Amino acid sequence: MNNLAIKAVGITKRFPGVTANDNVSFELRVGEIHVLLGENGAGKTTLMNILAGLYSKDSGEIYVWGQKVEIKSPQDALKLGIYLVPQTPKLVRSMTVLENVVIGLKKAGIILPTRKVRDLVEGLTKSYHIIVDIDAPVYRLSASEQKRIELLKALIRHARILIFDELTTSLSPSEKADLLKFMRKFARSGGAIIFVTHKMHEVFEVGDRVTVMRNGRVVGTFDVSEVTPDKLTELMFGKSIKPESIPRLTKPGDVMFRIDNLWVDLDGYKCVRGVSLDLHSGEILGLAGVAGNGQKELVETIIGIRQPSKGKIYAKLNGKFVDITDKPTIWRLKSGISYIPEDRIRQGIIPDMTVMENVILGFRFSEDAISGLLINWSKIKAQVSEIIKKYEIATPSADVLAKYLSGGNIQKLIIAREFESKPTILIAFNPTLGLDASSTRYIWEMLIEMRNKGAAILLISEDLDEILSLSDRIAVISEGEIRGIFSREEARLDDIGRLMVRAK
Ligand SMILES: Nc1ncnc2c1ncn2[C@@H]1O[C@H](COP(=O)(O)OP(=O)(O)O)[C@@H](O)[C@H]1O
Ligand SMILES: [Mg+2]
The missing domain is CATH 3.40.50.300 (P-loop containing nucleotide triphosphate hydrolases)
Incomplete structure (x- = not known):
């Protein structure tokens, strides 16, 4: 157990209507980058939030550095060296990088002589290749430079276990490469990292080991060198889906x-x-x-x-x-001209209209449904029901307000509507x-x-x-x-x- 940074045993966490973590066991070794892989809704963030003291578990046990612990707050987590890197850095824009790194240190139980802090932070930027001007005010920095401040905050707080939860989604390839360098250095010098993602290729780019979650359960842990993408895909979804099977290229007109x-x-x-x-x-x-x-x-x-x-x-x-x-x-x-918006709630649907009304918005119905000024509602309803079936839109009925659908189903609804309008x-x-x-x-x-x-x-x-x-x-x-x-x-x-x- 000495080489384990974290050992979680039988963690269960229920939300109304869903068991987000179902008897989950997970081990993080000292020195490793451990990828936690699973599609959206698998329960990854829930488990990380429990480890970081943001959620309380319903049952199960957690050991950190070999000691049984109760993590009741982010402060508890930090005392154990656990730091969840937030997706959007929490920064005071008018203050400098250094000031941002240092605020709250006292509250975190770390007291340092002021003149030493500067040298310390500067030293950290060098030894971990974190490229940022520590005297620049935050508002002058790019988004990716701002993200680096979180790494400095973690380091100066003596974090030894870092959690990255889907952080790379908005990073460019070169920023990803820099982050990877940082992670290797961090893990290899006595720390450990949990890297949460739903992207297969990232497993092979960054991971030493990988744990796959599906439907709130852990379905396998492997050395990355001993597992294939096919195997992981199968575990993630329960069946094999290959992106290469997507047909491509017709002759453009x-x-x-x-x-x-x-x-x-x-x-x-x-x-x-x-x-x-x-x-x-x-x-x-x-x-x-x-x-x-x-x-x-x-x-x-x-x-x-x-x-x-x-x-x-x-x-x-x-x-x-x-x-x-x-x-x-x-x-x-x-x-x-059809449009599938990024902001699907505000631009794609009218949230307070029903699923049926939203489908009708952009859709031309067969002529026998609309003759002259008369609208045959039962015909339209039948056609909408057909569309709901055909596009596998999960909704209790066509009369439910669109805003109650999940994001995926709202997007299917928009796609169905645009698709049907050819x-x-x-x-x-x-x-x-x-x-x-x-x-x-x-x-x-x-x-x-x-x-x-x-x-x-x-x-x-x-x-x-x-x-x-x-x-x-x-x-x-x-x-x-x-x-x-x-x-x-x-x-x-x-x-x-x-x-x-x-x-x-
Ligand atoms: N605070 C919450 N309240 C209610 N349900 C939640 C909450 N957090 C997560 N869930 C539910 O728990 C399940 C797992 O979610 P999550 O842990 O965020 O998955 P992942 O990070 O793998 O996408 C989902 O069904 C989600 O809707
Ligand atoms: Mg998540």
């Missing part, structure tokens, strides 16, 4: 959508800079980029929520090429953000099917896996500019990654 030298100003800042893109029928054009590099403003301009300061947008509608730059949003949507042009903005693996897979298959039926699809996503899995061509946006366009064949992950983060 005419240009359906054209963005021509588009510029967008946001409070005087040029957030979209001269973007030009052609979108063909029968292709998925993936726009890769780290969040916050102009994608949101670009999408809003395409949809007509925002006006460009310069440039034009054209769409081929009913066989004719039309300048839509000044057309209102509703006109664009009615004329055949779009020729589809703008999909982070269409699977925050969805579980099976819903993600479902949405991907729908996008592929629409593409194969000839739709021109612009897929804007910060998820490189998604971009690489689906796109026929890949454009990279950084600081509002298109930095490169690749065909699927020539697209290489590291080239794309480099363009995503390279400053001009």
